[in-house]
């Protein structure tokens with residue numbers, strides 16, 4: 001009976017709807033399951049603090065892909081969003097890859113449907129396609145090289161200066177890379193709903209109120225926000241900068257989950273989330289935050305929901321990821 005309920009719950013909701021005994025010590029139970037199943041938990045910085053604290057590895061998209069490529073665990077539990085778990089599956093077809101909530105998608109990934117992108121790509125046949133890792137396996141299969149926010153500049157610069165390039169799906173990251181490299185890549189019109197929500201006006205007021213604060217931003221933010229940033233980088237880049245800087249106050253324009261690691265690494269510093277342009281908590285990613293400690297526990301216990309993939313697409317999608325990993329390795333990234 002319980003198994004039928006589990007299957008129904010997955011089909012209808014993408015996650016289990018099972019009441020958990022509230023007296024259970026989930027940290028202890030998850031540690032036990034990790035050992036029993038030779039599982040590894042890979043978590044993105046945008047996950048809730050409890051998940052970050054129980055993870056075996058916490059990182060940005062590049063770090064997570066690199067960990068997924070080298071793990072010898074039998075089961076990868078991905079505390080992140082669908083495209084990240086899918087990347088892990090592309091790299092590990094024989095391993096079980098679990099995502100605690102299958103509905104943990106990504107607005108940026110959704111902004112690039114592969115069928116529409118294929119039409120665009122066919123109109124520019126002499127272009128190399130560099131695609132941000134925040135995309136579906138279908139998009140990866142249409143790409144020449146994948147990049148993340150921590151290696152996008154180096155990936156673009158690995159191509160000859162006169163090579164025409166299509167950059168997808170993030171127009172903000174693409175515009176930023178065009179600016180720092182002097183290239184003129186064709187940009188797909190996609191964006192992340194979390195990084196487009198920051199209010200330039202409110203950030204400017206905060207900068208005036210805290211004149212010693214450093215304003216640090218993720219390159220998925222819009223150009224006017226990036227234009228006033230003291231530092232621009234991936235989540236790992238932002239974290240490292242906050243650790244190494246002598247400044248004591250930081251205004252942080254990215255998803256708020258990263259503040260947990262920043263505060264842990266620098267307990268004497270103050271981190272202020274950059275305010276959104278309305279009163280909601282829109283700088284929390286609604287997809288990332290679908291994962292909870294309870295769902296993590298249940299998904300490990302039942303080894304579901306599992307990421308599955310068409311083998312033909314997987315093989316084609318793997319090539320541009322391998323290329324990114326090779327270039328990153330050669331450059332020591």
Ligand code: 13P
Pocket residue numbers: 059060061062134148149150192218220233234235236
């Ligand atoms: P990075 O962690 O690679 O900087 O990416 C940020 C992001 O938006 C992931 O969804």
Ligand code: SF4
Pocket residue numbers: 081105106107108109134192193194195255285286287288
């Ligand atoms: Fe996607 Fe933006 Fe959420 Fe990252 S923060 S998973 S890019 S919607």
